[in-house]
Amino acid sequence: DIQMTQSPSSLSASIGDRVTITCRASDRIYSYLNWYQQKPGKAPKLLIYATSTLQSGVPSRFSGSKSGTDFTLTINNLQPEDLATYYCQQTYKTPPWTFGQGTKVEIK
Amino acid sequence: QVQLVESGGGVVQPGRSLRLSCAASGFIFNNYGMHWVRQAPGKGLEWVANIWSDGNNKNYADSVEGRFTVSRDNSKNTVYLQMSSLRAEDTAVYYCARETISQTGTWDWLDAWGHGTLVTVSS
Numbered sequence: 001d002i003q004m005t006q007s008p009s010s011l012s013a014s015i016g017d018r019v020t021i022t023c024r025a026s027d028r029i030y031s032y033l034n035w036y037q038q039k040p041g042k043a044p045k046l047l048i049y050a051t052s053t054l055q056s057g058v059p060s061r062f063s064g065s066k067s068g069t070d071f072t073l074t075i076n077n078l079q080p081e082d083l084a085t086y087y088c089q090q091t092y093k094t095p096p097w098t099f100g101q102g103t104k105v106e107i108k
Numbered sequence: 109q110v111q112l113v114e115s116g117g118g119v120v121q122p123g124r125s126l127r128l129s130c131a132a133s134g135f136i137f138n139n140y141g142m143h144w145v146r147q148a149p150g151k152g153l154e155w156v157a158n159i160w161s162d163g164n165n166k167n168y169a170d171s172v173e174g175r176f177t178v179s180r181d182n183s184k185n186t187v188y189l190q191m192s193s194l195r196a197e198d199t200a201v202y203y204c205a206r207e208t209i210s211q212t213g214t215w216d217w218l219d220a221w222g223h224g225t226l227v228t229v230s231s
Contacts, residue, residue, distance in 0.1 A: 001170070031215075032215065034217045034218070036153075036218075038153075043203055043221040043222065043223055043224055044145075044153060044203070044205075044218075044221055045221070046217055046218060046219045049215060049216075049217035049219075050210070050214075050215040050217075053215075055217075055219065085152075087152065087153050089153075089155075089218075091215070091216050091217065094167060095143075095155065095157075095158050095167040096155050096167065096168075096169050096170070097143075097155045097158075098155060099145075099152060099153040099154065099155060100152075101152050102152040102153070
């Protein structure tokens with residue numbers, strides 16, 4: 001199975017900062033990478049699919065990119081409502097569709 | 109609007125069985141594959157199982173293979189997760205999620221999630 005390694009596991013940033021979260025795949029997954037946001041006590045919510053396509057309704061300060069087997073979620077101009085844990089998920093080939101371990105974003 | 113509502117969670121003893129349900133509304137259920145994802149207390153997301161829209165194909169995580177069975181009833185717009193031989197490590201919130209596939213058939217993602225149902229395996 002493909003393993004996803006996410007970093008950092010947590011971070012603290014100030015309002016207005018740019019935040020970067022990285023996800024590395026153990027094998028080539030092309031662009032089969034999605035990002036989810038999970039706010040405390042809530043179900044996950046899709047942010048980005050196919051590496052860089054923003055889900056409808058998601059603010060444009062969120063963006064996704066990749067370089068080789070490394071994938072990046074960037075949050076520009078961090079807002080208070082971005083307090084959450086973020087997960088990457090690979091969907092290459094037949095399931096299992098593995099998730100990264102998650103990155104908890106805290107506001108300073 | 110799209111809605112997924114899980115039910116059937118509760119406290120169960122190790123070795124026993126439990127069946128979760130996920131009732132869907134607001135979309136054409138038999139057009140979509142469905143997934144189960146779980147989250148142990150304080151932990152990350154773990155993909156559990158999926159079933160194709162027609163019910164003919166299913167996949168499972170290694171951790172539940174042979175113990176859990178996913179099924180669906182398209183006449184009732186409901187997907188199920190039958191869990192047997194439950195273990196303490198199966199304790200988690202179980203979410204059902206809808207799989208959407210791009211128009212080109214290339215990409216897929218989970219774009220709708222239920223609120224989850226808590227399963228606690230304890231004696």
